[in-house]
Amino acid sequence: MQIGQLGEFDLIERLLAQIGTGGDGLILGPGDDTAAIAPTPGMLLLATCDCQVEGQHFRLDRGSPEQIGRRLAAVNLSDIAAMGGRPRWSLISLCLPPDTDALFVEQLYRGLSNEFTRFGTHLIGGNVARSDRLILDMTLLGETLPEELLRRSGAMPGDAVLVTGSLGASAGGRAVLDSGGAASEAEQKAVAAHLVPNPRVAAGRAIASTRAAHTMIDVSDGFAQDLGHICNASACGVAIEASSIPISPETRQAAERLNAGALHWALSGGEDYELVLTAPAERVPELVRVVTAQSGLALTRVGEILRPEEGRWLIQDGQRIPLTSEGWQHFGSGSAL
């Protein structure tokens, strides 16, 4: 059944049946003028929103409705993870063409629900409107202790630069799809990383709880550009050792088949949703231990924060290459659909 044949309230009822509402602190869930929650005393409230537009952030011919829903949740969960926070409550604006199949939207909400359940997050509100193409906007609220808040500013010269997991898989997955699809199990892994990123919530909480890190950000625009955000906010330079950047064997294998550069994917591909942090060198072993214990992820040291006048560099085969922010901007020349 097309959603245009359903009333607004019938549609909302169907969607709410797919996804749990409730959770600690919820006073009033969907169905009133606003939701009402009781924030945890002593905690800061974190708030972020991220919009996914069909054709720009996802394609209907690539990935299932569940995957689109999981991706929407993941990109927002990743922002809370990057602050070291605990994701808690979500509101969703759905803009839909009236000929959208109700089953499609239900499956999308099932995907959302999967991610919410994994990360202890609950839907508390939202609204629906009609539009020409599918546009999904999510607001996510989280909480953290004031003394564990991890900003982009505060990196100090001498800090180690660290990254969770591995980089480049999402860009690799996109390239594999562009080439016509996965030719191996390794390439399927890259495609999965692209379609449904894995938000690093557990790692982010583990890092925050050590109170060792000075700054943190997630890799959405691309490692080089996101690291640039830390350098800008902290007024510092940086040197990254190219050979240290963690790239999975699967990503390297995909790059080889497609005659592409795995390092380029890792530096500029974006959408890996790994965490990049800076911390005093002496705290690195503790951070590595805690992240691995609590999230199962590797935490790799890839470089060092410099004084601002020392510049920003990628060190490759002993050569210093200026590290530019070749990330992805939504309206710039690099943002063609």
Add this chain to the structure above:
Amino acid sequence: MQIGQLGEFDLIERLLAQIGTGGDGLILGPGDDTAAIAPTPGMLLLATCDCQVEGQHFRLDRGSPEQIGRRLAAVNLSDIAAMGGRPRWSLISLCLPPDTDALFVEQLYRGLSNEFTRFGTHLIGGNVARSDRLILDMTLLGETLPEELLRRSGAMPGDAVLVTGSLGASAGGRAVLDSGGAASEAEQKAVAAHLVPNPRVAAGRAIASTRAAHTMIDVSDGFAQDLGHICNASACGVAIEASSIPISPETRQAAERLNAGALHWALSGGEDYELVLTAPAERVPELVRVVTAQSGLALTRVGEILRPEEGRWLIQDGQRIPLTSEGWQHFGSGSAL
């Protein structure tokens, strides 16, 4: 300059220059992975989101960019008002065609900024994406004391039904625009009410502070339908006296010229963003006094809550007419663009 020629970060910088960020409780504003705020101890957090789609909720040939911005703010502020809350912090998702003029978006933000300043609200975050048509999604956070939270449920048989201000002006203004434009000063007033609704934040706070009301809602879908939401949530009936419904002389004048029904506009037109509340009859004089003193608005008694088995009625010229929810649903048959 078209925004497609600006980078994402340049555009965001321009927009932030138009609108104040900051305010009490703000720990971290736009420019990090999330915003961070310190909720007021002991208060509930209210959260709502409302999306405005070009061609559906506003038209670019009707009203200026400032008015579109003010309207976006107003419809969200109204939801916080309907809970009796104080609006505090906002996040905005902007989906824009790349050929949008940067000046247009700046003016839109100036309109938002006007409303935010009026109501003590601050922008704390957001994001931008490209889309085919302009879509604006706002999340608004507010605060209220737990004992002053005004839900849709809790209306009691014998409660008086009250409404702030007057009804039907927004539908009247839309009809005036459909007819080719305002033919008098009175009609200009109706058009203004349609383009830029006036959120009843001060009245909502005044009502909540008396702790006299049992329920409250704002008139977005239409008085009949929104009152139906209260009746559904409270499991009750209602009788409304048609002659008591407050309709301004300007709205009546517009209806007369256009051969339209002012009462129909008032019952089903929607988008008036007045507040509808129920309260024990003996508290009505106090409520009227407080609302008038603190907001300058009339508060009119229009009917009474009945037991559920007594039904839902409009009393017109002594006749009982079944009160149906002829409101406006986004996907239903009444929602053609």
